[in-house]
């Protein structure tokens with residue numbers, strides 16, 4: 287990979303707060319709403335006001351953004367509050383209009399990062415600009431596509447680049463609206479250590495409850511900041527209502543976050559431990575998620591057995607499962623005793639789930 291890393295991080299250069307906080311509504315709706323939220327955010331740790339003007343909506347017919355008029359509202363919010371302003375651009379025309387209206391930070395959305403053609407068009411329209419450009423991860427879990435977008439920007443002499451982790455799409459109901467897949471941003475950070483990485487907990491979670499948890503997890507993994515959807519009246523928002531929070535709630539969340547600074551050796555080694563623990567937590571989350579999925583399938587099998595009048599315990603099948611897992615355990619250095627205990631417990635829980643179905 288070519289040496290295209292930022293020499294000094296633009297967060298420090300701009301004298302912006304660390305961790306960097308970008309907040310504001312999913313969509314600019316009216317001039318009043320933009321000004322109201324901007325004035326409320328001025329009293330929080332927010333450095334940058336965000337608002338979508340052109341909204342990429344999955345289905346047609348939903349609110350698709352107010353368009354260029356919203357840029358004037360953002361400009362006014364900047365004049366009145368001193369906050370920097372940020373919006374999403376998805377084509378060369380958006381870039382031109384945003385630059386005309388002195389937008390400070392342009393971001394490329396998750397649905398745009400997936401398309402090298404569009405990213406290339408946007409990068410060329412931005413050639414040599416001295417603005418901050420943030421790139422959201424693509425909707426699909428593809429690290430190379432994310433990194434490719436960053437490289438296309440560098441190739442056009444754009445140097446104040448950042449990345450936003452907003453999670454990845456999966457099919458079907460999930461714990462998250464967009465799965466975090468933490469290993470992808472961790473790999474991204476290893477490959478681009480000087481590109482500030484921010485978390486977008488709003489689009490990962492899809493609801494308000496997990497925002498604080500996701501922000502803390504990101505800080506524990508040394509992310510440089512966050513972008514959080516914030517609305518004066520979240521329930522009435524025209525887009526992404528469930529995941530938006532009030533500026534007051536934003537302030538509460540950010541006040542309670544622990545930012546770890548490595549000053550002395552002892553603190554450094556405590557940080558190493560904390561990072562490893564965070565990694566363990568991430569794996570544990572996945573284990574529970576997978577176990578829940580396994581039990582859901584066991585329940586489906588229970589339904590089938592009930593309809594077909596088949597007994598729950600099928601010894602032959604259980605022996606097959608166990609033999610396969612003992613083999614895998616040997617390959618991966620997990621002891622026989624451990625595999626036996628683990629799989630007996632899992633099998634028992636599956637049987638309990640099936641019993642519930644049969645006795646319904």
Ligand code: PEP
Pocket residue numbers: 312313338342394395396397422452486489
């Ligand atoms: C947004 O930030 O409002 C947005 C549309 O995000 P994403 O591109 O991550 O879906």
Ligand code: MN
Pocket residue numbers: 312313515525526
């Ligand atoms: Mn949104």
